[in-house]
Amino acid sequence: MNKYGVIVHALGEFAKMNMNCLDFTFLHVVVVLLCRSSKAMSSRPNKRHAGASSSSSAPKDKVIFTSSSMRTKFTKCLNKEYLGTRCYDEDTMTDLGIHLEIQRLCERIGAHPLLKLNEPTYIALTAEFLASFKFLIHKGDRSSASLQFQLGNEDRSLSLTQLNNIFGFPAGQEDETVTQEELNEFWFDTTGFQTPFVGALSCYIVHPVFRVIQRLLGNTIGARKEPSKMLEVEHRILFSMVHGKRIDLGYQLALKFARDFKTASVICTGGLITVLAKHFGVALDLYSATPSRLIDMKHLKSIGMVKKDRVHGMLL
Numbered sequence: 001m002n003k004y005g006v007i008v009h010a011l012g013e014f015a016k017m018n019m020n021c022l023d024f025t026f027l028h029v030v031v032v033l034l035c036r037s038s039k040a041m042s043s044r045p046n047k048r049h050a051g052a053s054s055s056s057s058a059p060k061d062k063v064i065f066t067s068s069s070m071r072t073k074f075t076k077c078l079n080k081e082y083l084g085t086r087c088y089d090e091d092t093m094t095d096l097g098i099h100l101e102i103q104r105l106c107e108r109i110g111a112h113p114l115l116k117l118n119e120p121t122y123i124a125l126t127a128e129f130l131a132s133f134k135f136l137i138h139k140g141d142r143s144s145a146s147l148q149f150q151l152g153n154e155d156r157s158l159s160l161t162q163l164n165n166i167f168g169f170p171a172g173q174e175d176e177t178v179t180q181e182e183l184n185e186f187w188f189d190t191t192g193f194q195t196p197f198v199g200a201l202s203c204y205i206v207h208p209v210f211r212v213i214q215r216l217l218g219n220t221i222g223a224r225k226e227p228s229k230m231l232e233v234e235h236r237i238l239f240s241m242v243h244g245k246r247i248d249l250g251y252q253l254a255l256k257f258a259r260d261f262k263t264a265s266v267i268c269t270g271g272l273i274t275v276l277a278k279h280f281g282v283a284l285d286l287y288s289a290t291p292s293r294l295i296d297m298k299h300l301k302s303i304g305m306v307k308k309d310r311v312h313g314m315l316l
Helices: 003-018 021-043 068-078 090-095 099-108 123-132 160-167 180-191 208-217 232-243 249-263 270-279 297-302
Strands: 086-088 134-138 141-150 155-159 293-295 307-309 313-315
Touching: 068 123, 090 099, 090 297, 099 208, 099 232, 123 141, 123 249, 123 270, 134 249, 141 160, 141 249, 155 160, 160 249, 160 270, 180 232, 208 232, 208 293, 232 249, 293 297
Parallel strands: 086 293
Antiparallel strands: 134 141, 141 155, 307 313
């Protein structure tokens, strides 16, 4: 007999001696209801410990905060919108007959590793990185510049040379001087417009190879939700490709990381941060992944860059 049966039995014996039958029946019903209520409450999960992981498996997306300000920044960053980094699709560009030309131009400045980038986004890792990221550079001296951040619950640091090496970009090279007049002339040559190129629509670019490269840059070094407008850094990199001018891609990427926390409402740089996480050996299986997106045929159609022609098939 369990403890509830003992209570009922004892109260029953007491009722036989002191109560009539009706009182006993009422008392019995009350005790049964109390027992059921007690059982139901004991079977409810303890909310305080709900979702706790066992000691044998680490919880997903766990970030350890080094300070209250870090926690505040992380929460603010986590509340932004996140999209998987949109990556270059070699098969699509090969089908369109433009891959080799894109590759050749990217190789001129060492940007070709971007053509192979295809990593998922880990939102918690990305928020941790951006919330803690600091780009320290003294009086423009890039040789002593330092990137400091937390990633995978560990403090990390990189020089610009190390950052370039991780991504496979040329390291230790200074940007070659490019005048505003040269950039304006290049914009006119590629679009036929004499309007300012900063903030202008990228669809003004006539050559399909240049348009795809701009879209590649707008989803990586200038990563944003919809790179339909040309940024100055994208125009400068495209100019450098065509004219073979040196440009420090790691430096531009570091500037992008520094801006994301402050100005970006939509974060699209997660795939790039995953490259860093892999370099440092972060256990990615402990974090939830968001897949990458592609600059593929479907995407090019959606932005009106590729149209279907009944006779000649796909036309740029």
